[in-house]
Amino acid sequence: MSVFLSVENVKISYQTPQGETQAIKDVSFQVEKGQFISIVGPSGCGKSTLLSCIAGITSLTGGNIILEGRKITGISENIGYMLQSDNLLPWRTIYKNALLGLEIQNKLTKENMEYTRQLMKKYGLWDFKDSYPSALSGGMRQRAALIRTLAVKPDLLLLDEAFSALDYQTRLNVNRDVYNILRSENQTMIMVTHDIPEAVAMSDVIIILSQRPAVIKRTVKPHLGTDRDPIAARSHPEFQKCFDIVWKEMSG
Numbered sequence: 001m002s003v004f005l006s007v008e009n010v011k012i013s014y015q016t017p018q019g020e021t022q023a024i025k026d027v028s029f030q031v032e033k034g035q036f037i038s039i040v041g042p043s044g045c046g047k048s049t050l051l052s053c054i055a056g057i058t059s060l061t062g063g064n065i066i067l068e069g070r071k072i073t074g075i076s077e078n079i080g081y082m083l084q085s086d087n088l089l090p091w092r093t094i095y096k097n098a099l100l101g102l103e104i105q106n107k108l109t110k111e112n113m114e115y116t117r118q119l120m121k122k123y124g125l126w127d128f129k130d131s132y133p134s135a136l137s138g139g140m141r142q143r144a145a146l147i148r149t150l151a152v153k154p155d156l157l158l159l160d161e162a163f164s165a166l167d168y169q170t171r172l173n174v175n176r177d178v179y180n181i182l183r184s185e186n187q188t189m190i191m192v193t194h195d196i197p198e199a200v201a202m203s204d205v206i207i208i209l210s211q212r213p214a215v216i217k218r219t220v221k222p223h224l225g226t227d228r229d230p231i232a233a234r235s236h237p238e239f240q241k242c243f244d245i246v247w248k249e250m251s252g
Contacts, residue, residue: 002032002033003030003031003032004030004031004032004033004035004067004068004156004188005030005031005054005065005066005067005068005156005188005190006030006031006064006065006066007027007028007029007030007031007050007054007063007065008028008063008064008065008066009026009027009028009062009063009064010024010026010027010028010050010053010060010062010063010064010065011024011025011026011060011061011062011063012024012046012049012050012053012058012060012061013061021212022212022213023046023049023212023213023214024046024049024050024053024213024214025213025214025215026063026215027050027063027209027214027215027216028063028216029207029216029219031188031190032188033186033188034186034187034188035188035189035204035205036179036182036189036191036202036203036204036205037189037190037191037203037204037205037206037207038190038191038192038193038198038199038202038203038205038206038207039051039190039191039192039193039206039207039209040192040193040194040196040199040206040207040208040209040246040250041208041209041210041211041214041217041250042209042210042211042250043194044212045209045210045211045212045214046209046212046213046214047192047209047214048160048161048192050192050209050214051081051158051160051190051192052160053065054072054079054156054158054190055075055076055079055081055158056072056073056074056075056076056079057075057081067079067155067156068155077105077152077154078154078155078156079154079155079156079157079158080101080149080150080152080154080156080157080158081149081157081158081160082145082146082149082157082158082159082160082162083160083161083162084160084161084162084164084165085165086133086141086142086144086145087145088133088141088144088145088148089133090132090133090134091132092132093129093130093131093132094120094125094128094129094130094131094132094133094136094144095116095117095120095129095130097133097144097145097148098116098119098120098125098144098147098148098151099113099116099148099151100148101148101149101151101152102116102151102152105152107152112151112152112153115151115153116147116151119147119150119151120147122184123143123147123177123181124143125140125143125144125147128140137170138165138166138167138170139166139170139173139174139177142162142163142166142174142178143174143177143178143181146178146181150181150185150187154187155188156188156189156190157182157187157188157189157190158189158190158191158192159189159190159191159192159193160191160192161192161193161194162178162191163175163178163193163195163198164193164194164195171198172230172231173231175198175201175202175230175231176229176230176231179202179228179230183227191203196243196246196247196250197234197239197243198230199246200222200224200233200234200239200242200243200246201222201224201228201230201231201233201234201239202230202233203222204221204222205219205220205221206219206220206221206222206242206246207219208220208246208249208250217249218245218249220242220245220246220249222238222239222242223238223242224236224238224239224242
């Protein structure tokens with residue numbers, strides 16, 4: 001398969017009162033169309049910083065990030081970015097929240113509005129279209145935030161600890177919901193997570209970063225099938241083997 005995203009010798013430094021701090025020393029990897037990539041590593045190693053660079057929010061100190069042959073030099077409408085908080089606006093209905101990205105990008109066409117409606121119907125939110133965020137569970141709110149992101153038809157989706165605010169049971173169910181939605185939409189995605197089981201259950205490739213300044217310690221490919229159930233995958237014979245590999249690398 002052809003390369004969809006290329007991260008080439010990325011280096012990231014920032015200024016502190018003590019002087020310059022190097023967050024990312026040298027990171028390179030490639031992503032194919034439709035892949036689900038997870039980035040894991042010790043707390044503070046620069047996972048979220050790397051993701052914000054791919055999103056075009058944070059500037060690079062060195063290297064290049066190339067999406068479909070085009071160098072990323074700033075915020076792009078072709079990249080969707082989901083954070084830990086769902087950031088739904090409490091005064092807007094769920095349907096109006098789902099349309100927000102289209103409004104911001106001046107893409108509120110009949111075609112795109114119909115696509116948003118179909119996403120909500122397909123993934124069980126249409127019956128709540130006139131409800132406000134406060135009436136929804138945490139899992140449903142995250143599903144609504146995901147549909148808002150998908151409504152603008154991004155080429156690449158970035159998830160930054162997008163499920164960490166949920167309780168354990170809800171998080172498992174949302175993992176399955178999100179995985180099924182993204183696979184159904186053939187979405188390419190990169191997820192930052194501190195949850196190793198989550199990374200193993202959902203990913204095609206796991207990138208393990210070292211302590212800061214970060215480099216890639218190892219890349220792991222879980223062999224759990226491409227059309228998996230992220231909950232059932234945790235009982236797969238390969239799951240524990242992959243978990244042990246990732247855990248050992250992160251603990252070493």
